[in-house]
Amino acid sequence: MSPCARPAVSQRLRGLEHRVDTHNHSSAEEFALQSFSEEPGLRGLFPVLFPLLFLGALAGNTLIVTAISLHPGLHTPVYFFLTSLAVLDILCTSTVLPKLLESLAMLLLTVMAYDRCRMGRPVCVLLAGSVWAVSAVSTSVHTGLMTRLTFCGPNQIQHFFCEVPTLLLLSCSPTTLNNVMIVVTDVYFGVVSFLLTMASHGCIIAGILCTRSAAGKQRAFSTCSSHLLVVALYYPTVVYTYILPGSGFSLENSKVVALLYTAVSPTLNPLIYSLQNKDVRVALRKVFS
Template structure:
């Protein structure tokens, strides 16, 4: 059979987690619950911060950006996953490209945003006297613009590199959504350039940002340990611990996502690795960032129960 050029491809088939109908029903209910939790939770974060002038600070500004990214990620991936569990599990070639671009855009932007959030916490704790000047409203907007733009540029390059590829043989994607590494495996064209670019993206978005974030936290923890009062230490740790938990989860899974093309592996492990940053983390972020935040909880209660 002659190779089929990408222009002749009309659709891909997404592989479900399992073939057992009963387990698929259970997964549908679980993923639908996570979908609703992600949309509702992140939506409430944005609404609460927007309606509360006391929360109009750099830390919450970046949290709004994170909530927006989580919502976009959820809407990009989960609806198609839910559809494939109960009905059609195919996706058009164009739809696959769009899903690849948007997901890579959001993932890359979140990794950059974590560095910006760590830098914000570093200035707030280590250089409090200069915090207002160094993290002004203009600086916050500039950082957020940089994060969204570089994430989009990175995704645009990686997605455009898929366009010239030819696909032959099976059009079954061994994943529950169109992630660039999973689509590359189906190509019968050389993917050396694609793999090189994913490694570069890994070094910049994952490696460099992880180094910057961890460096910030070394200074932060060092400063916190010098605080004499137990209450001061507790408050400082509470503002950073949530971010550190989310960062660790994201970087560990994102590193595998970018490195895996060079390893040439695919299958169930890819799906398991993808679950945290596509479904679980967007759903849990609202709780992780606000559960121990008294300031946010007070504003949230005022939003729900205005006097």
């Protein structure tokens, strides 16, 4: 080969290497999800446990929506937002959209803390619509940031659904902006929402202490405690999943935590709100009768 031809061949070889490298960097277009656990003893339990959780969440929340919709006495702000939470739980167990549902639930639980304030139906619809709109915008931002990433390594997602932190661990391009946006949005949704919720319940507790009627105290405390229990079940799991760095927590533990807020919490919410609420129990009895 003549010396004049060697630079041309070298250039073609470098171009071929570049195309191969580009192909490798964009080859991970499909991802494989792991099962919840590889333990043989537990894998036999999951086909029974998960359908029971799904059916329990679906049936319980559907009954809540039906009872409130058919009972005119429950067409008040508190039950309007309870219906929104039940619909959200149905969506959560039917399809897994973690970022959207996580944002929706956090904002909705905060709005529910203020359902004792005097507000008409237009205000309720405006608040609920704002919650869905803000959450949709937040999710769109994270989705857009994910599309700019390159995945060139293994395509095995260490989770049983496409959770954002676990998907970021597979990217071979810089994820600093993604991680910063996750922390910023979840600090807003988590910390700010939690503080607003606690402020509202602080006012409620102060009002309970000033109430002379024992029945009034019991009724207000029952409603307040139900909402606080739902908040206590939901907030820690989301904080663990999204606010902690992806490399700073156990992937196995993250699966358990994700199961709590995608399946267990939606199943328990109808029980928490219905068993401690006389009006809902009466409405449910009318539905069954």
